[in-house]
Amino acid sequence: MSVLDLARAEIRALSPYSSARMEAQGGTVLLNANESSRPPNIPGGDGLNRYPDPQPRALVDALAELYDSGPDRILVTRGSDEAIDLLVRAFCRAGEDAVLISPPTFGMYAVCARIQNAAVIESPLEPSGALRADTLLAAVTPSTKLVFVCTPNNPTGNLIGHDVLAHLARELSGRAVLVVDEAYAEFSGAPSATSLIDAHDNVAVLRTLSKAWSLAGARVGALVARPEVIGLLRRIIPPYPLPSPCVDAALGALSYEGRRVQRHHLQEILGERARMFAALPGLPGVRDVLPSHANFLTVRFDDPAGTYRRLIAAGIVVRDVTKYPGLEDALRITVGTGNENDRVLAVLRAGAGA
Incomplete structure (x- = not known):
């Protein structure tokens, strides 16, 4: 069974919007996007008259290297929030499917689910903040399509062990996608769940440059997953998710000096x-x-x-x-x-x- 079998059939069958920038391969006189041919007369305006690349190759490559993955496993998004929303819309049928969360945790998982009219199932953390895998798995229903686990968890700050995540990935195979939110991973020193993706096609990992990389205002995030999941979400992501100045800011932060x-x-x-x-x-x-x-x-x-x-x-x-x-x-x-x-x-x- 492929992880795509869990996705909405209409999304799997959807023909994605073909943006003008995607069709501009090799062109030098760009007259296909109804853009202005002259840049705006403002500081830093050069190039802003053109739509940005949908998935800027230089940024995709930099994030793939940062997260020890391949470029075909990276989807650049407007922060982690957009990736959460895309996952819910791709995998959850309105009024039929559900997501599973472990409160107290990041509120956007439930918000995105409810916007989609997907049910929200709760399997609370232990009073200590620990996540018990067996308790969480017992809460999974046939309608559960996404299981969100945040580590380090917001707002408690505790880690979910890598062995627990591996156990969840195995047990959820063919049943649901395990979405591991690593927005705060850089502060933990813990191994990333991206290492689970080779063995488990149902693992997706959320990363962001908002926290440790000081780019909250630029809204640059990424989803790391199998190429088939990335391809599915690219069908429904807006044509030009990241403004050019935000891409430039991210590349600057990921440069040699930025990393220092x-x-x-x-x-x-x-x-x-x-x-x-x-x-x-x-x-x-x-x-x-x-x-x-x-x-x-x-x-x-x-x-x-x-x-x-x-x-x-x-x-x-x-x-x-x-x-x-x-x-x-x-x-x-x-x-x-x-x-x-x-x-x-x-x-x-x-x-x-x-």
Whole structure:
């Protein structure tokens, strides 16, 4: 059985839109896309009068090298969010199929499913944040087409073991696609689930340049999967997903100098994460700090609402995650610069009496 047998029949049969840029192979006088023949008179406007490549080859090659994969296994998307949406639309029939998630976890899995009118099945994490494979597999139904696993998990920061992911991939073969979200992988040092793709055609891995690569504003992500899955999603992705300036920004970040700077920033974040993890437990009102393999710390407070208000009053915005199951007393704090983290610690050190 091929993983494509799990996809919607109408998507498998769909003839993709053939964009003007895809038809421009070898052309030098481009008169097929109804573009302006002159660039706009703005700084950096050269080339913006032309539509970008649908899947820029230089960026695809750079991401394939970064993620230890082949170019035919890479789909460049607008952040991870677009890849999530494409997967749901390709594999889930409205009103019939379902996705499986393990809350507390990233909210876009459920949002994209509900937009598609796919059911959302929940198999919650253990109170410790651990994912029990047998519990998750017991929740799989015949209508389940996608199983989302986030590692390190947002918002708890915990890792899902590589052996657990391999077990899930085996057990879900022929039943559902295992979608492993590795948005925070660079902060963990853990092996990537991309290594499972050779043996399991039902594994798809989400990656992004938004976090460790400092490109959240450029919206550059990637899906790593078997070529047949990439080909399926290319049938439904918009013709020109990435603006040219965003492609240029990504290539700059992935250059030799960009990688040198990224390594420095990554080490800075890891050092600050360790410092914050050590400092926070001793502060007034802090109940617990969850161990994290990501670029944030989720902190339990005696009075999360009051703490949130005090931080806001000091100009510090953190994420209120009290709506997530099992995190009703928690705030998620992104690891910032040393100065930013010092400001957070100072407000918390002042306590409820501030």
